[in-house]
Amino acid sequence: xxxxxxxxxxxxxxxxxxxxxxxxxxxxxxxxxxxxxxxxxxxxxxxxxxxxxxxxxxxxxxxxxxxxxxxxxxxxxxxxxxxxxxxxxxxxxxxxxxxxxxxxxxxxxxxxxxxxxxxxxxxxxxxxxxxxxxxxxxxxxxxxxxxxxxxxxxxxxxxxxxxxxxxxxxxxxxxxxxxxxxxxxxxxxxxxxxxxxxxxxxxxxxxxxxxxxxxxxxxxxxxxxxxxxxxxxxxxxxxxxxxxxxxxxxxxxxxxxxxxxxxxxxxxxxxxxxxxxxxxxxxxxxxxxxxxxxxxxxxxxx
Amino acid sequence: xxxxxxxxxxxxxxxxxxxxxxxxxxxxxxxxxxxxxxxxxxxxxxxxxxxxxxxxxxxxxxxxxxxxxxxxxxxxxxxxxxxxxxxxxxxxxxxxxxxxxxxxxxxxxxxxxxxxxxxxxxxxxxxxxxxxxxxxxxxxxxxxxxxxxxxxxxxxxxxxxxxxxxxxxxxxxxxxxxxxxxxxxxxxxxxxxxxxxxxxxxxxxxxxxxxxxxxxxxxxxxxxxxxxxxxxxxxxxxxxxxxxxxxxxxxxxxxxxxxxxxxxxxxxxxxxxxxxxxxxxxxxxxxxxxxxxxxxxxxxxx
Numbered sequence: 001x002x003x004x005x006x007x008x009x010x011x012x013x014x015x016x017x018x019x020x021x022x023x024x025x026x027x028x029x030x031x032x033x034x035x036x037x038x039x040x041x042x043x044x045x046x047x048x049x050x051x052x053x054x055x056x057x058x059x060x061x062x063x064x065x066x067x068x069x070x071x072x073x074x075x076x077x078x079x080x081x082x083x084x085x086x087x088x089x090x091x092x093x094x095x096x097x098x099x100x101x102x103x104x105x106x107x108x109x110x111x112x113x114x115x116x117x118x119x120x121x122x123x124x125x126x127x128x129x130x131x132x133x134x135x136x137x138x139x140x141x142x143x144x145x146x147x148x149x150x151x152x153x154x155x156x157x158x159x160x161x162x163x164x165x166x167x168x169x170x171x172x173x174x175x176x177x178x179x180x181x182x183x184x185x186x187x188x189x190x191x192x193x194x195x196x197x198x199x200x201x202x203x204x205x206x207x208x209x210x211x212x213x214x215x216x217x218x219x220x221x222x223x224x225x226x227x228x229x230x231x232x233x234x235x236x237x238x239x240x241x242x243x244x245x246x247x248x249x250x251x252x253x254x255x256x257x258x259x260x261x262x263x264x265x266x267x268x269x270x271x272x273x274x275x276x277x278x279x280x281x282x283x284x285x286x287x288x289x290x291x292x293x294x295x296x297x298x299x300x301x302x
Numbered sequence: 303x304x305x306x307x308x309x310x311x312x313x314x315x316x317x318x319x320x321x322x323x324x325x326x327x328x329x330x331x332x333x334x335x336x337x338x339x340x341x342x343x344x345x346x347x348x349x350x351x352x353x354x355x356x357x358x359x360x361x362x363x364x365x366x367x368x369x370x371x372x373x374x375x376x377x378x379x380x381x382x383x384x385x386x387x388x389x390x391x392x393x394x395x396x397x398x399x400x401x402x403x404x405x406x407x408x409x410x411x412x413x414x415x416x417x418x419x420x421x422x423x424x425x426x427x428x429x430x431x432x433x434x435x436x437x438x439x440x441x442x443x444x445x446x447x448x449x450x451x452x453x454x455x456x457x458x459x460x461x462x463x464x465x466x467x468x469x470x471x472x473x474x475x476x477x478x479x480x481x482x483x484x485x486x487x488x489x490x491x492x493x494x495x496x497x498x499x500x501x502x503x504x505x506x507x508x509x510x511x512x513x514x515x516x517x518x519x520x521x522x523x524x525x526x527x528x529x530x531x532x533x534x535x536x537x538x539x540x541x542x543x544x545x546x547x548x549x550x551x552x553x554x555x556x557x558x559x560x561x562x563x564x565x566x567x568x569x570x571x572x573x574x575x576x577x578x579x580x581x582x583x584x585x586x587x588x589x590x591x592x593x594x595x596x597x598x599x600x601x602x603x604x
Contacts, residue, residue: 022523059560059564060526060560060561060564061522061557061560062522062523062526062557092523093523093524093526093527096527096530096531096534097526097530099534100530100533100534192527195498196497196527196528196530196531197531198500198501198531198535199500199501199531199534199535199536199537200531200534200535220363220364221324221364221394221395222395224362224364224395224399225395225398225494225498226498228398228399228402228498229398229498229499229500229501229502231402232398232401232402232501232502233500233501233502234501235501255363255364258361258362258363259362262361262362
């Protein structure tokens with residue numbers, strides 16, 4: 001799978017902010033997203049808000065607008081050639097419901113642009129790869145631009161503005177669980193969302209790729225279940241290497257690491273841990289689908 | 303799919319108790335399982351314990367014995383013609399790991415017997431249906447025989463001992479969310495485990511069947527995600543009716559009901575709620591794979 005990088009952003013570009021998952025209308029999230037939008041403006045970008053950005057689903061309280069409305073916001077932003085990037089306001093839950101009502105080939109239009117998000121947005125990064133043949137950004141949501149660590153926010157900015165070149169590191173300080181080197185496209189995301197995408201058409205296989213994984217808020221046994229589903233369904237078949245990111249879980253860290261080691265080391269490919277991406281305050285942006293090189297404690301663009 | 307009912311138990315039969323999921327070696331679970339075994343003896347059964355019943359995985363603390371050892375206990379009990387039923391000590395997590403190391407056709411031997419469990423055991427009920435062509439019991443685990451409500455325990459006893467006949471009700475007092483009648487084999491279990499079985503070979507499709515669903519301990523959005531995966535992967539395609547059991551969730555009951563209604567009513571088939579099965583103290587035994595009739599507030603054997 002060879003994916004095209006969208007055009008890099010330049011000063012003055014228009015970008016769209018959309019809520020595709022959990023609502024951002026509540027008093028906690030709204031100021032975070034508003035501050036994140038201010039940050040985008042400080043980068044010299046012209047921010048347009050999705051029509052349904054500040055809505056909440058009338059019946060299902062954890063969602064932003066109804067599925068069709070969230071999908072419409074995505075399609076409108078994606079198909080508008082004047083929009084150079086689509087940034088998700090936050091994660092949570094809802095992208096899979098959106099994908100079930102998204103028209104086929106809706107993402108094959110628009111001329112190619114960056115999609116930015118992670119966590120619940122994982123299957124949409126995969127859909128963009130499969131349907132548009134495009135790389136995307138696994139990185140901070142707009143709400144995270146308000147209170148995330150600066151190094152992660154700067155990594156997002158530099159990736160979007162085309163300042164990360166071949167050979168540059170996107171992750172450093174990785175710890176070997178099974179030492180070795182590997183190259184391939186970078187594919188992955190949130191374990192729970194990857195597992196919940198099994199059986200759908202929105203999951204890029206890890207075959208031939210470097211898989212990267214993160215997760216949050218699940219007990220160790222639920223993480224085990226998700227990894228086991230990915231293993232049993234064949235998602236990992238042919239993977240060349242694995243990068244383990246942040247796992248901010250309620251279970252003790254030693255238990256989480258035991259589960260990750262138990263499930264991942266059976267793959268017999270290089271596994272490097274301690275990647276600074278995921279739900280911790282430091283969430284370094286990663287180019288989903290880009291060719292990368294893993295080894296010697298570093299993940300770099302190939 | 304037409305599944306054979308195993309031979310009914312008679313006084314003096316030998317049954318095996320095995321720990322296929324989370325450990326029962328801790329001070330909370332061990333006395334529950336021991337009391338449950340006493341209950342089985344009070345029914346006149348000769349109880350044999352799996353070799354690894356009281357073990358805990360050396361590395362992964364939420365598991366009983368290692369996967370291969372739990373699988374060996376299952377295979378030993380299942381293939382022993384002197385054992386008339388295999389009862390799971392408790393649920394939790396671990397059956398999917400066990401299934402990934404269980405030899406093919408391991409459950410096609412043994413002459414046919416009851417398997418009893420629910421929750422984490424869900425995919426094993428499905429494997430028994432697919433590989434042995436047998437009905438099984440979705441009902442109390444052995445630990446639940448210590449402190450579950452008597453009506454549920456008695457329902458298990460009467461089902462195992464062949465006292466439930468064609469036309470008899472297995473659930474009553476059901477509430478219509480979408481009124482109507484339907485017949486078919488009874489297929490289902492725990493939503494999280496059904497969703498986590500998508501993409502594996504251990505999931506009986508709901509096509510032509512009456513689906514029954516329960517779950518525990520998940521936020522509303524995780525339940526939504528599981529149901530959405532089942533919908534998107536096609537598991538519900540061709541389902542004839544749905545029975546909603548207990549959903550003991552941390553989210554407010556109104557939120558849980560909103561999610562269930564939102565996801566299930568789109569199927570356009572009869573949906574009846576309030577089934578007394580699942581993780582509440584009253585967990586009525588259900589014959590997984592048996593032909594049933596749903597309607598007028600009752601689920602009965604066809």
